[in-house]
Amino acid sequence: MLSHVVDSVLLAAAGAGIQPLLGVGFVPVLHVERLQDDDSFARVLEFCRTYEVMTSRRAISTVITPLAPILANELLSVGFSHQAYMGRIAAVAEHSDIGLHGHFLRCPVESRRPVHNYWSDSGLVAKQMREESSWLETHGLMRTRVYSGGWWHLNRSVVAALVANGFEFDFTPSVGRYNDSPTARFHRRGSPNPALFEMAPGLHGAWAVSGICGSPRISAVPRRTLAAFGGGVRGAGRVVTLYSHDWDMDVPSAVRTLQDLQSHGAHFLSLGELASMRAVGSTTKER
Ligand SMILES: [Zn+2]
Numbered sequence: 236m237l238s239h240v241v242d243s244v245l246l247a248a249a250g251a252g253i254q255p256l257l258g259v260g261f262v263p264v265l266h267v268e269r270l271q272d273d274d275s276f277a278r279v280l281e282f283c284r285t286y287e288v289m290t291s292r293r294a295i296s297t298v299i300t301p302l303a304p305i306l307a308n309e310l311l312s313v314g315f316s317h318q319a320y321m322g323r324i325a326a327v328a329e330h331s332d333i334g335l336h337g338h339f340l341r342c343p344v345e346s347r348r349p350v351h352n353y354w355s356d357s358g359l360v361a362k363q364m365r366e367e368s369s370w371l372e373t374h375g376l377m378r379t380r381v382y383s384g385g386w387w388h389l390n391r392s393v394v395a396a397l398v399a400n401g402f403e404f405d406f407t408p409s410v411g412r413y414n415d416s417p418t419a420r421f422h423r424r425g426s427p428n429p430a431l432f433e434m435a436p437g438l439h440g441a442w443a444v445s446g447i448c449g450s451p452r453i454s455a456v457p458r459r460t461l462a463a464f465g466g467g468v469r470g471a472g473r474v475v476t477l478y479s480h481d482w483d484m485d486v487p488s489a490v491r492t493l494q495d496l497q498s499h500g501a502h503f504l505s506l507g508e509l510a511s512m513r514a515v516g517s518t519t520k521e522r
Pocket of ligand 1: 266268336338384385386
């Protein structure tokens with residue numbers, strides 16, 4: 236409650252020239268799931284190109300590959316080839332850095348909470364993660380092992396699979412998620428910190444606080460960012476990620492969000508800049 240008052244005061248002050256997100260670096264991390272759909276494909280490309288021009292940086296596009304049963308089943312049903320899907324990932328890779336978006340659901344869907352059927356099967360997760368990563372790298376699509384989890388699913392098994400598979404960054408950490416999955420329990424271990432942090436040896440993460448679009452209300456994202464971190468986000472070395480699906484992204488709204496963040500003092504970070512921050516040790520150790 237108090238932090239909400241603080242946010243309101245800070246945001247009101249922003250109009251008077253105070254920039255409450257000064258020093259905070261944002262990184263868009265897209266969850267790319269439906270490139271077989273022409274509109275989704277066009278949205279991702281438009282966003283990544285616009286973002287590149289606007290910030291001189293590349294967004295991060297985490298993708299599901301055709302090796303994931305959940306996508307393979309979709310592609311089969313609409314007659315879209317794996318080769319054509321790879322071509323669309325390659326086009327997205329021209330304007331963004333590719334990572335893996337993990338969805339490990341087996342087909343057919345057996346549960347209304349489909350994430351449940353792999354919670355207890357870390358072997359399945361690790362194997363598919365290995366195969367999809369190799370597929371992306373074999374085709375020259377992923378240069379750094381970057382991950383974001385489907386359904387925001389994250390627990391110790393997933394983290395172990397990420398470490399075993401040599402992932403360097405995971406952008407699944409998030410606050411205020413809408414289920415009681417292991418993700419939420421994982422995050423309750425520590426307070427969110429708007430900095431790159433070490434999740435496990437060699438694996439760094441940053442918190443996602445808000446969708447990049449979806450709310451037409453100006454200042455919604457800065458407000459949520461301030462609320463998530465109790466207003467304490469000023470200063471160098473702060474890192475926050477923003478997410479969007481490919482299929483529900485409204486590009487003009489997303490661009491307005493980026494401009495809004497800039498007007499509140501925020502800047503944008505590339506994957507290379509995140510790697511440099513990690514290298515010089517400006518990170519926080521998670522408990
Ligand atoms: Zn997803």
